[in-house]
Amino acid sequence: MTQENAGADAVLGAVAGVAGGAVAGAVSALKAANSVMDRVSESFSSGGGTQKFHVEKDTVLKAGKIIYSQYKLLSDEYQDKVDLLRIRTAGGDKVTTDVVEAWNDRLVFHADSYGNRISAYIDALKNLSDQLEASARQYGFTEEEITATFGSKL
Template sequence: MGSFNAAFEKLGEATRGITSGTFTVSRDNVLAAARIIDSTAEMLFDATRHVRRDLEIRPPGNDQVSLSITDGWNAVLFNDDDSYRSRITDYVVGLRKLAVQLGDTARAYGISEGEIEAAFGNTSG
């Protein structure tokens, strides 16, 4: 259980300060917004990529109760369609899609491909 709590603490540290909200995109801020969103998606992906092995619950015993409870927790954390892992993955995918949309918006504003690529560090957009 100690590694379980430690893994959640690491995730909390990695995502501290991330908030949701709204913002208005203009030609002046579209690349900054895209860069922030893209780097946030990358940070979350990196922070959670290997978390399964840290969070996976192992049965404390071989009895039926231990095995059932462990299966239940692992389903909630990893295996169910609505698991925490799936939710995090969906959130990262959503952030990446938003960053791509912002790259498209930058193109619509007439910003050059070179400027867009530089904003994304040549990895997205």
């Protein structure tokens, strides 16, 4: 966890201790989600997002279609929804403002925010799709077969 996340956790923890109830539940949910995202992020930073693998000629287009379609689906959905990740301030009091800022830092603003982690995952899918496309070209598939699998490059 980064220093920024530790600071956000401290603010959220302090608010949860004072406010209790719904805020405490929200903070607990945020910490659980953060734990999952930290594990995903660690897999990318330890090489999980950049590992190479071998595909055969008879599987490269099948694998490519799956990876490319997941890349496109997630990329399109993320672009449509990324603005919804940001929480708008509901009140002007100091506690509310601090909590909203801490959530927004974790959700979208910091380098290791959930939004940026999702974006890194999308980039990893795109890179993998590009590698599979290059492999398909090396295996001698036609441009028509490649375009049908990986879409057209406009």
